[in-house]
Each structure stands twice: as C-alpha cells, then as structure tokens.
Amino acid sequence: MLENAFSGSKKYWTWIIILLILIGIGTITFIYQMNTGLGITGMGRDVTWGFYIAQFTFLVGVAASAVMVVLPYYLHNYKEFGKITILGEFLAVGSVIMCMTFIFADMGQPLRMLNMFLYPTPHSLMFWDAMSLGGYLVLNVLISQVTLDAEKKGMHPPKWIKPIIILSIPWAVSIHTVTAFLYQGLAARPFWLSAIMAPRFLATAFSAGPALLILLCMMLRRTTKFDVGYQPIQKLAIIATYAMLLNVFFLLMEIFTALYSGIPGHAEHFKYLYFGLDGNYRLVPWMWLSTILAVVSLILLVTPKYRNNEKLLVIASASVFLSIWLDKGLGMVVTGFIPSTLGYVPDYWPTLPEVTISIGIYALGALIITVLYKIALSVRRQLKVS
Amino acid sequence: MSIDRRKFLAIAGGAAAIGIAGRRTLKVLAKNVISKPSATLAGKRWAMVIDLKKCRELPGCTKCIQACDYAHNIPDMGNSKDEIKWIWKEKFNHAFVEQENYFVPDDVKNNPAILFCNHCDNPPCTNVCPTQATWKREDGVVMMDWHRCIGCRYCMAACPYGSRSFNWRDPRPHIKQLNPDFPTRERGVVEKCNFCEERLSRGLLPACVEACPVKAMTFGNLEDPNSEIREILNKRFTIRRKPELGTQPEIYYII
Numbered sequence: 263m264l265e266n267a268f269s270g271s272k273k274y275w276t277w278i279i280i281l282l283i284l285i286g287i288g289t290i291t292f293i294y295q296m297n298t299g300l301g302i303t304g305m306g307r308d309v310t311w312g313f314y315i316a317q318f319t320f321l322v323g324v325a326a327s328a329v330m331v332v333l334p335y336y337l338h339n340y341k342e343f344g345k346i347t348i349l350g351e352f353l354a355v356g357s358v359i360m361c362m363t364f365i366f367a368d369m370g371q372p373l374r375m376l377n378m379f380l381y382p383t384p385h386s387l388m389f390w391d392a393m394s395l396g397g398y399l400v401l402n403v404l405i406s407q408v409t410l411d412a413e414k415k416g417m418h419p420p421k422w423i424k425p426i427i428i429l430s431i432p433w434a435v436s437i438h439t440v441t442a443f444l445y446q447g448l449a450a451r452p453f454w455l456s457a458i459m460a461p462r463f464l465a466t467a468f469s470a471g472p473a474l475l476i477l478l479c480m481m482l483r484r485t486t487k488f489d490v491g492y493q494p495i496q497k498l499a500i501i502a503t504y505a506m507l508l509n510v511f512f513l514l515m516e517i518f519t520a521l522y523s524g525i526p527g528h529a530e531h532f533k534y535l536y537f538g539l540d541g542n543y544r545l546v547p548w549m550w551l552s553t554i555l556a557v558v559s560l561i562l563l564v565t566p567k568y569r570n571n572e573k574l575l576v577i578a579s580a581s582v583f584l585s586i587w588l589d590k591g592l593g594m595v596v597t598g599f600i601p602s603t604l605g606y607v608p609d610y611w612p613t614l615p616e617v618t619i620s621i622g623i624y625a626l627g628a629l630i631i632t633v634l635y636k637i638a639l640s641v642r643r644q645l646k647v648s
Numbered sequence: 649m650s651i652d653r654r655k656f657l658a659i660a661g662g663a664a665a666i667g668i669a670g671r672r673t674l675k676v677l678a679k680n681v682i683s684k685p686s687a688t689l690a691g692k693r694w695a696m697v698i699d700l701k702k703c704r705e706l707p708g709c710t711k712c713i714q715a716c717d718y719a720h721n722i723p724d725m726g727n728s729k730d731e732i733k734w735i736w737k738e739k740f741n742h743a744f745v746e747q748e749n750y751f752v753p754d755d756v757k758n759n760p761a762i763l764f765c766n767h768c769d770n771p772p773c774t775n776v777c778p779t780q781a782t783w784k785r786e787d788g789v790v791m792m793d794w795h796r797c798i799g800c801r802y803c804m805a806a807c808p809y810g811s812r813s814f815n816w817r818d819p820r821p822h823i824k825q826l827n828p829d830f831p832t833r834e835r836g837v838v839e840k841c842n843f844c845e846e847r848l849s850r851g852l853l854p855a856c857v858e859a860c861p862v863k864a865m866t867f868g869n870l871e872d873p874n875s876e877i878r879e880i881l882n883k884r885f886t887i888r889r890k891p892e893l894g895t896q897p898e899i900y901y902i903i
Contacts, residue, residue, distance in 0.1 A: 299835035301816035306729030370799015370836025377779040388778035450808035
C-alpha cells in the first residue's frame with residue numbers, strides 16, 4: 263500500500279517538500295540542542311518543563327480523540343462514520359509519534375531513554391505513560407492496517423480485530439488519564455493537584471480532536487476529491503460541542519475552587535494566568551484570547567443554525583482547537599511552576615530554537631498523517647475505479 | 649524499609665492498580681499495622697538541625713556553601729536560569745513559604761536560612777523517577793545516579809523544596825576549582841545535595857557542618873536516643889519546611 267505515497271500531484275509533492283524542509287531545520291536545531299544542552303530553551307532551574315512537554319500533553323489529547331470516531335462506529339454501529347474512522351486512527355498514529363518525539367526532544371540524555379524499560383519502575387507515572395502510549399500506537403497501527411487491508415480486498419475485516427478495536431476505546435481514555443496523573447499526583451504543585459485534571463484533559467481532547475478532524479475533512483474535500491459528506495461532520499461538531507461545554511464547565515469549577523477558597527498556593531497560579539503576578543503578565547493576553555475563542559466557538563457550536571453552516575463551522579472548529587491549544591499547549595504546564603515552590607515568579611517563554619524544534623516535530627507529524635491519508639484515499643479511489 | 653520489600657513492591661506494582669498509588673498506600677497500611685521498631689534496634693537515620701540563631705551571628709558568611717561547592721565540583725553558571733546549587737541561602741519568606749506571619753522579628757526576616765535537600769523520609773522525587781536513578785538509602789540519604797538519569801526532570805517537578813538542579817549546559821568549564829576526589833557531571837542530568845555520603849562512608853561529617861565557624865549545623869543519627877541531634881530536638885522547638893505535605897523532611901530549623 264505504501265507505493266501510493268510515492269505518486270501524487272504537484273501540490274502533494276510541494277507540500278511534502280515543505281514538510282521535509284521544516285523537519286530538516288528542526289533536526290539541525292535538535293543536533294545543536296544535543297551539543298549545547300537544554301540551556302538553549304527558555305526552561306531553567308525554576309521552570310523545568312516548558313513548551314515540549316506542553317505539546318506532548320496537548321497531542322496526547324489529539325491522539326486519544328480518535329476514540330470519538332471509533333466508539334460511535336464500532337460500538338453504536340453509526341455507519342456514517344465508516345469513511346472517517348480510518349482518518350481518526352491515522353490522526354492518532356501521527357499524534358502519538360509526535361508525542362514520543364517531543365518527549366525525546368525534552369530529555370537531557372535522550373540516548374538513555376531505554377533506561378525506562380531496562381529498569382521498569384511501576385511507582386513512576388512516567389513509566390505507565392510510556393507503556394500506555396506505546397500500546398496505543400501499536401493498537402492503532404494494527405487496527406488501521408488490518409481494516410484498510412480488508413477494505414482494499416473488498417472484504418470484511420477479520421473477526422479477531424473486533425476485540426482489539428474495543429480494547430482501543432478504554433485504552434484511548436487511559437492514555438490521557440495517565441498523562442493527567444503525571445501532573446495531578448504531585449504534592450509540590452498545587453496548580454495541578456486537582457482531581458478534575460484527568461476529566462478536563464479528556465474534555466479538551468474530545469473537543470480539540472474532533473475539531474481538528476473536522477478541519478482535516480474540510481481540507482481533504484478541497485484538496486482531493488474525497489468528501490466524507492455532510493452528516494459525519496455534523497456529528498463530529500456535536501461531539502466537539504458537548505466536550506467543549508464540559509471543558510469550560512470543568513475550567514470554571516477549577517477557577518471557583520481556587521479563587522473562592524483563596525488558598526494562596528492554589529489561587530496565585532490562576533492570578534498569574536489571567537491577571538498577572540508580581541509584574542509578570544506573560545500569559546495574560548494569551549489566556550484571555552483562549553477565553554474569547556472558547557466563547558466564540560461555543561456560540562457558534564451551540565446554535566444549530568450556525569453549527570449547520572459549514573463555513574461557520576470551520577471558524578468554530580478552528581476556535582475550539584486554538585482555544586484549547588493556548589490553554590493546554592501554552593499555559594497549563596508552565597503555570598504549574600509559576601509561582602515556584604519557594605514563592606518566586608520566574609519567567610518562561612519558548613526560545614527560537616525551542617520553537618524551531620517544535621515546528622520540526624509538528625512537520626514530522628503532518629508528514630506522517632499526510633502520507634497515511636494519501637494511502638487511505640488512494641485505496642478508496644482504486645476501489646471505486648475497479 | 650528493606651531492599652526485599654522494595655523489590656516486592658516493584659513486582660507487586662506490575663499490576664496497574666497497585667502500581668499507581670500502591671507504594672504510598674502500602675506504606676500507610678504498613679505504618680498502621682506494624683509498630684515502629686524501638687530506636688535502639690533500628691539502624692541509622694541521618695538528619696540535621698540548623699540553628700539559624702547561631703547562623704545569624706555571622707551575617708554574610710558563606711563558608712558552608714563554599715565548602716560544598718568545592719567538595720562537589722558545583723559549577724558557577726553565572727545566571728539564575730542555568731544555576732546549579734546544592735546548598736544555598738534564602739530569605740525567610742521564601743525558605744518557609746507556608747509561614748504567612750505578617751510581623752516577624754527583623755533579624756529573622758532579613759537574614760537568610762540555609763537550604764538544601766531535605767532527605768525526606770517519604771521523598772516524592774524518588775517516587776516519580778522512571779529509572780530509579782534517584783532513591784532513598786537505608787540510612788535516609790536520598791541518592792542520585794548520574795549515569796542512569798535520563799534528564800526527564802520529573803523529580804524537579806515533584807520536589808516541593810526546589811532542592812534539585814539540572815545541568816542545562818556543560819558544567820565542567822564553569823567549575824572554579826576542581827576537586828579531583830569527586831566526580832564532575834555532564835550536561836543533561838539532575839543533581840542535588842547527597843548529604844556528603846562520600847564523607848559519611850569515611851566517617852567524616854558533611855562538609856558544610858565541618859566548615860561552619862559557629863557550629864550552627866548539627867548532623868547526627870536520629871535513631872540513636874543519646875545522639876546530640878536527639879538531645880537538641882528534645883530541648884529546642886524546631887520547624888521543618890512544608891511538613892503538611894507528608895514528605896517528612898529531615899532537616900530541622902531553630903528559628
């Protein structure tokens with residue numbers, strides 16, 4: 263099937279070459295980071311996790327969101343999703359690979375990563391995160407490969423794959439729960455020490471993921487002749503709507519608990535995020551932008567008239583995605599370190615090399631997803647022709 | 649806690665349910681079921697009392713820090729972002745962030761406290777390490793293996809005391825005076841105070857304790873009821889940093 267990735271239009275190849283160039287620049291910057299150390303990033307003694315770990319966290323959500331197409335299709339027999347389950351699964355594959363690459367980029371000694379498996383440590387959540395992410399990647403590669411292969415041969419997928427597909431549903435929930443546990447189990451960081459973190463992670467995942475899938479489907483409709491149709495996109499929009507409502511609801515619960523209780527250790531982080539602390543306003547405009555986008559997206563999504571309009575739905579989906587990215591990919595991780603455990607208000611902003619490496623990793627993900635989508639669509643097109 | 653128990657827990661943890669919160673839970677259970685062995689039968693439990701009253705007698709003194717920096721090849725990175733520190737000074741309100749008293753005696757407020765790794769009885773840093781590159785020894789010293797550390801910095805996120813440093817850049821060119829008897833580190837690994845375990849094994853006191861001109865630091869075995877440290881703890885009221893987190897820090901302060 264892979265041969266389909268090597269034949270394409272001029273547009274396809276231009277896109278591939280742009281991605282390869284970005285990956286190349288990212289790789290060169292990463293080599294520079296390997297030789298100089300993580301000191302080239304904005305991270306430091308107080309803010310020890312930054313942009314990389316935030317992107318990892320955000321992308322675990324995107325990966326987990328595949329379950330939002332798999333579950334209706336396989337558990338509820340929602341046939342309309344037949345065309346897009348494979349797109350969801352391939353999106354998950356690309357996202358998990360990006361997650362792993364971001365982790366790799368964030369390690370001080372990336373070549374020692376295998377120590378995690380050489381000395382398995384069940385009391386460390388990072389061990390479980392590695393296990394669940396690795397397992398999820400294997401599941402999705404296997405499922406998409408087997409179902410696409412069956413489709414190519416014009417047959418039903420073999421029976422043995424069904425239980426594996428069912429297994430992938432709770433597994434998707436587990437990857438983001440474990441990722442939340444990574445944070446919410448730390449007594450030292452009151453900002454993350456919240457039981458609602460895992461549910462909120464899932465809510466953000468199940469809104470940002472389907473929103474991205476809507477955008478991807480629209481893009482495919484424009485750039486290729488592949489059209490998933492009106493209904494599946496509307497269904498995805500409804501999923502994103504409910505999940506986004508839950509996300510905002512959970513966020514307000516967090517803010518209420520922190521600010522009404524007034525415990526400084528909890529309240530100060532939210533003050534830093536939304537109002538600035540000790541003259542540090544770094545994230546304030548971004549968090550309010552995230553808030554505005556959340557409100558805009560909800561107005562557009564909740565009102566059926568707007569949601570049913572595909573042009574407005576594009577704006578709504580982009581708003582959901584960006585709102586959650588700002589919240590999770592920019593604010594959530596570093597705010598755990600600001601103020602610090604000693605009550606200082608350190609500053610953090612990603613540096614140019616840090617952003618360049620991150621863009622390279624995103625380009626790698628985009629390349630993987632492009633190639634996988636190309637293969638899936640080619641298989642379908644050949645089916646139609648024959 | 650014996651090695652066997654740790655091994656047992658590692659195996660038991662193979663089941664996800666136990667693995668996630670299990671170690672803590674088992675510890676709590678163990679505490680309630682098994683009574684603590686009498687002090688005379690127990691082994692060593694290293695701890696330290698720092699008398700800040702004595703420390704304040706010599707404001708501006710940095711003898712303990714200098715001794716540690718030399719003993720452990722601590723580099724001077726020249727900026728706070730890349731800073732490596734094992735022992736350092738911090739103003740009262742930053743050292744004891746949970747102490748929200750508005751009115752504090754001037755000499756307490758304006759003079760720094762000496763901070764370093766608390767060598768907690770229940771260290772959150774060792775709990776989160778995915779490679780067991782940091783662990784608690786039988787005698788309570790929280791150790792680091794710089795050859796195993798993958799530099800994920802999870803321990804730094806978990807430490808409530810800011811006691812851990814990461815080598816953001818190559819530290820070697822920044823070491824002022826090289827101590828050939830102690831290893832240097834490479835970039836990309838975490839490090840912290842080791843309670844001078846290399847000196848303890850030779851029967852010596854930690855370098856900071858030895859260097860203090862006013863004998864403000866008392867190092868000793870908590871399990872020995874006749875030790876000097878126990879005598880001080882029995883007589884003087886001491887506080888610890890963030891005791892409410894349940895980490896059981898083993899550095900005690902006389903304010």
